[in-house]
Amino acid sequence: MAKLYFYYSSMNAGKSTTLLQADFNYRERGMQTMLWTAALDDRAGHGGIESRIGLHAEAHKFSAATQLWERIVAAHRVEPLACVLVDEAQFLSEAQVWQLARVADQAGIPVLCYGLRTDFQGELFPGAKALLGIADSLIELKAVCHCGRKSSMNLRVDGDGVAVKQGAQTEIGGNDRYVALCRKHFTEALGWWV
Template sequence: MAKLYFYYASMNAGKSTTLLQADFNYRERGMGTMLWTAAIDNRADHPIASRIGLSAEARRFTPGTNLWREVMDSHEENPLACVLIDEAQFLTALQAWQCARLADEGDIPVLCYGLRTDFRGDLFPGSAVLLGIADSLEELKAVCHCGRKATMNLRVSDTGEAVGEGAQTEIGGNERYVALCRRHFAQSLKMYR
């Protein structure tokens, strides 16, 4: 029986690297996979790219993409052993449920990788649904500068100052975000008063 998995973490925890390793493991055994990532994130030459230099081509989803239909159409032509989704926080609620349907009715395991929270500590819509419906939840670990587990994503300005306001989505890497433990995140945004 196929399952829906959600691997979540802060920035710099190796989500894309872990996804690419899982994809390699399936393909090495001759099994078909399909990789997806959010169309909104167009920073890399390859749609899925890790900080350690691994990358792979992937289909890109937008809020209007019907994952159920696109995956099942492909699966009918070339059987898929697994669907892997990077940047899963950008899935819509409907798309997260389509991932569940792929596992439940399509009998295809779906492995989603993404951020749990945004730069304010709020859940992303896709992550919120996945946290509620996934068969398996696994937190990948990143490290704060103090050595504690980093669970938060602090947005910073061009001058390195903490940013606590703005649109939920602003694409960026280490130049825009810093992975911090909750304590240092809260102190940076002066939440403990």
């Protein structure tokens, strides 16, 4: 029975690397996969998923208007899919998460989603909220804070490395804009307990 999986973590935990390794494992065995990533994240160039350690694969892009169920089922009719892998899953809409659940439940294709759980203010992203609610399997990938504890938070910083407390939920960036921290150092950086 196919399942909907959600692999979540803070930044720098290797989500994209883990996704690309899973894709490689399927393809090495001669199985067809379908990769997706958020259209608004263009850091890897047009249509790509890229890990911080340099792995790369081409992927379909989803936006808020993308009908994932229809696109995946159409591709599955042409060449049977063994797995669907979604990077930046926090940017999925609730409706898209339900479409991916339908892919697992009705089309019988496993769906592996990888993404952040929370934003720079500790709030759930819409896609993460829906996945935490309905995924069959929740897997936390671990990243490490500078203190050695597990990092679970994403601190947004400005050009001088100072914590940003307000702004839009979504602002694309890498190590230049975000620091993965444990909750203790996250709240200290924001001055919440002062």
